[in-house]
Amino acid sequence: MSFHLSLSADTVTAAYPDEPLLVSPEATIREVMQLLRTQKGSSVLVCDDAGIVGIYTERDALGSMNAAAGGQADEMLDRKVTEVMTAKPVSVNTTTTVGDAIKTMSDGGYRNLPMIDEKNQPQGVIAVRGIVHYLVDHFPSTIYNLPPDPRNATSEREGA
Template sequence: MYDIFDDEIDEMYENKGKAGIKLGKGISPKDPLESLTQEKFIVLNEQATLQEAIINIQKYPIGCVLLENNQYISGIFTERDIVQKIVGKRYNLDEECIANYMTKNPDVLHLQDPIAFALNKMISGGYRHIPIVDENKIPIGVIAMQDIINSLGDYFFDDIVNLPPTPLRDQTQREGG
């Protein structure tokens, strides 16, 4: 007897193992943020210009710059800030101070805080980057939503890679009750 899912199952088995094996370290929402791989981060003085911030965001694919005043975090400036506050306006980027456009006093976390806490703050706050500070409140990094997604993607690599790029057929009716 022919099962309607035989084609998809056959395709999945044909592609199995073609992408190579990548073993990721398992992460749990209870694990500390230090268990995630962190990208580089940029810290600028809050008196820097918009031009300096935008150049750094373009140069390094990190999505944000941290802003400091006397070594302490005073704000964060992200790609979203550029789109919502800068694009389409006729600002002189070399003269405008970033302090006027940054998100002031952002939530911060410590490396020992759990991943779940970072996710909760990101989802409830509607942002994708959280500065990480040490016990003296000096910036030591940034955790991005993408860092968490990448770690999950590494751990579930085989499950994700072995999926067909698109299902062979669309579901036409709802399953179950």
């Protein structure tokens, strides 16, 4: 564990990227949901020979399930993932800094960013939990001792 923190120098490879879960564009929503469930994943990258063409996340799954709740669950689950995925997702490469990844995630409201190499091939997924883990590694006492709402710091010691 390193205690050196440089959001402008450390790359996203230091921020605990997840192994990418990959499916082809021919995969059905049912197959993708099964993969997410068995692998306990939060996103699946849809890839062809040229690289990443889309991402299917927990948010997409919720949308799919809401649509399926209307009574056509089997029809919805048998559709191709390409019909509901986010096409051409924003991604970062392996040399992107942690600071730039945090800014990209914050600006776009993303919880998962595909990490690609120079050939658009998936190398991992940067998730919010990986970023948080990275920050906790560098500031454990600060993070663990924060009050639930930092604006409401107690003026007196709590407890017995």
